[in-house]
Amino acid sequence: MQDPVALLLTDRADRSAGIAAALEPAMACHVLGMDEPWTGSAPLAGIIADVDIVRSRTRQTVRRLREAVEPGDAPLLVLMRSRSARSFADAKAMGADICLLPRTSPHVVAQTFLAQTSPRQDMIDLTVTRAVGRAGRALNTLLDAARANETLDTEAFEAGVHPILTAVAAGGLIRWLDLVWSFDDATYQHCLLVAGLTAALALHLGFSEADRQHLVSAALIHDIGKARIPLAILNKPGRLDENELRVMRSHAAVGYEILEQATGFDAATLDVVRHHHEMLDGSGYPDGLRGSEISDRVRLVTICDIYAALIERRPYREPMKPADALQVLRDMKGKLDGDLLAAFEQAVFKR
Ligand SMILES: [Fe+2]
Numbered sequence: 001m002q003d004p005v006a007l008l009l010t011d012r013a014d015r016s017a018g019i020a021a022a023l024e025p026a027m028a029c030h031v032l033g034m035d036e037p038w039t040g041s042a043p044l045a046g047i048i049a050d051v052d053i054v055r056s057r058t059r060q061t062v063r064r065l066r067e068a069v070e071p072g073d074a075p076l077l078v079l080m081r082s083r084s085a086r087s088f089a090d091a092k093a094m095g096a097d098i099c100l101l102p103r104t105s106p107h108v109v110a111q112t113f114l115a116q117t118s119p120r121q122d123m124i125d126l127t128v129t130r131a132v133g134r135a136g137r138a139l140n141t142l143l144d145a146a147r148a149n150e151t152l153d154t155e156a157f158e159a160g161v162h163p164i165l166t167a168v169a170a171g172g173l174i175r176w177l178d179l180v181w182s183f184d185d186a187t188y189q190h191c192l193l194v195a196g197l198t199a200a201l202a203l204h205l206g207f208s209e210a211d212r213q214h215l216v217s218a219a220l221i222h223d224i225g226k227a228r229i230p231l232a233i234l235n236k237p238g239r240l241d242e243n244e245l246r247v248m249r250s251h252a253a254v255g256y257e258i259l260e261q262a263t264g265f266d267a268a269t270l271d272v273v274r275h276h277h278e279m280l281d282g283s284g285y286p287d288g289l290r291g292s293e294i295s296d297r298v299r300l301v302t303i304c305d306i307y308a309a310l311i312e313r314r315p316y317r318e319p320m321k322p323a324d325a326l327q328v329l330r331d332m333k334g335k336l337d338g339d340l341l342a343a344f345e346q347a348v349f350k351r
């Protein structure tokens with residue numbers, strides 16, 4: 001059987017290349033002009049309509065196309081040209097399953113589309129493999145620069161974040177975790193796990209493009225301070241003594257200092273890097289924050305961080321089973337945000 005493809009119907013071809021490129025790791029995308037018939041034979045995963053739906057002729061074209069290609073179940077995603085109530089009404093009347101606001105980025109169009117469709121497992125695997133490679137390179141470059149006290153290249157780093165969201169949106173969280181578990185480097189494995197889990201939670205909560213991107217970026221970088229922790233402590237098998245623990249715990253404040261001296265990292269990212277070990281009851285570090293002093297984004301990354309640390313694979317110990325790790329988080333009542341933990345459970349376990 002042929003791979004399912006995405007069909008992009010467009011009346012502004014200048015945008016279509018970006019959307020096709022963002023979908024490409026997971027799914028081929030056929031671009032169709034307004035007056036072109038669809039003559040392909042591949043099964044359709046869904047239709048993206050980047051057209052001016054206020055025109056009745058356009059709406060008819062979309063309807064006809066949808067009926068002709070896959071009656072019933074191919075989702076229709078409409079890229080709106082305006083936020084007006086009329087545009088929404090027209091899109092819904094046309095059978096739109098999802099409406100995206102004007103100027104939604106190609107990456108978010110791709111992520112939203114993939115979350116609605118079911119790419120084949122081998123395509124998901126390929127998407128995840130590429131995304132792990134790109135995110136991993138972005139992370140390593142940053143960790144190396146932090147170790148060597150060199151300038152951090154924020155632009156290259158950000159480019160490694162989109163693919164994580166695309167891979168997880170395509171349904172690749174389990175594959176993501178599997179692949180990342182195979183890495184030996186503890187910090188590398190941990191940061192990629194936290195980033196994948198955060199992507200799943202941010203997508204589940206329906207966060208905006210900017211918030212998703214921000215959160216996953218912060219999750220990927222949250223332990224950058226560990227670049228300055230001696231390897232003998234960082235990779236020590238077994239328990240740390242009191243002095244080693246103090247050094248290890250300094251990574252949150254050290255990470256904050258590293259990013260504060262760099263350019264291109266905003267206050268929200270610095271907040272996550274400094275405070276991801278704070279607990280709602282005030283028992284965390286480095287600042288002993290409590291309750292409302294801890295932002296939602298920090299609470300969210302903290303849940304993913306603790307869960308990732310519990311399920312990580314180390315040569316010297318068995319990883320905790322996912323259900324047991326979840327129970328540990330539930331038992332941390334009063335320390336973690338209960339609503340976000342419930343959402344985490346939905347996002348990661350009930351897929
Ligand atoms: Fe940490």
Ligand SMILES: [Fe+2]
Nearest residue numbers: 190222223305
């Ligand atoms: Fe961490």
